[in-house]
Amino acid sequence: MTPKKKRLPLTVIGGFLGAGKTTLLNRWLREANGLRMAVLVNDFGALNIDAGLIAATHGDTTALTNGCVCCQIGDDLGRALVDVIEAKTPFDAVVIEASGVSDPWRIAQIGMAAPELSLEGVIVLVDASAVAQQSADPLLADTLVRQLKSADLVVVNKADLASAEALAGARAWVGATAPGTPCIETTESAVPLALLSGLPHADVAPHVCGHDCHNHHGHDNPDHGSLFQTWSAQPETVIPAATLRAWLREVPPGVLRLKGLLRTGDGEWSEVQFAGRHGSLRKAAPPADDTRPGVVAIGLRGQLPEEALKEFFAP
Secondary structure: OOOOOOOEEEEEEEEOOOOOHHHHHHHHHHOOOOOOEEEEEOOHHHOOOOHHHEEEEEOOEEEEOOOOEEEEOOOOHHHHHHHHHOOOOOOOEEEEEOOOOOOHHHHHHHHHOOOOEEEEEEEEEEEOOOHHHHHOOOOOHHHHHHHHHOOOEEEEEOHHHOOHHHHHHHHHHHHHHOOOOOEEEOOOOOOOOHHHHOOOOOOOOOOOOOOOOOOOOOOOOOOHHHHEEEEEEOOOOOOOHHHHHHHHHOOOOOOOEEEEEEEEEOOEEEEEEEEOOEEEEEEEOOOOOOOOOEEEEEEEOOOOOHHHHHHHHOO
16 A cells, blocks of 8 residues: 655745745745745745855746745646645645735635645734734725734734834734734744744744733844743554544644644554644554654743643643
């Protein structure tokens, strides 16, 4: 029996014009650390890829020296995704930047339709210095609200450029528009890859806040470990799929990201994923005989519900 091919993790980045999406993509490309990413963008010319990363350019595709590839998708996202899926050298992840006025959830749904892809999450950036004014504009309000409601994670970006009043207004608007959605506050789009993709290649951490947080941003990148904490376990007991699905519907507050490979029956394994607000459970091919089950969770330091996780996964 041919083992099932591992699904390609897909992350969608959304946010209004000027929120910092391109800055985030460039940051991730610079810090890929051997991770092969396929980055699909609407406006290739606006990406401004670091010159030192460019290896070759062919039409709408740019190959980078770190193994990543950037492609302009134009109006045919489906064709671009097929090209990524069928690439001779497999990618580790695919990231799609939605245009500044589009609904990132519509793009996420296109990705979800492909069985070869696994939607890891939708991240939406908000310009802390401008969102209060933008959201008050009747011509923009609907677009901004629609973008935010699709988010698994909201990034209140450019916190260093916002006045105290504007930052407070941004927090209030995010909290009222997307209650319960995890939110972090950052400068220069400093978001680690691992937070949404579950991949270990993340050297730069954002400055973090919740909807009721205090302002503690700055220009220097803080130590990753001082802002986030992780919890892991290797459950030896079988956790039935129905039990896992029920738990995913009521994930304890404070878990931003969770990923694992677990036994869900006699000879049955499943991959569990949770990002921001959405969880999924998919059957997985039985791993090698010496593979042990495992699960890893990421949250803000001091807010990750370790006791609740331990009670469920490692009683």
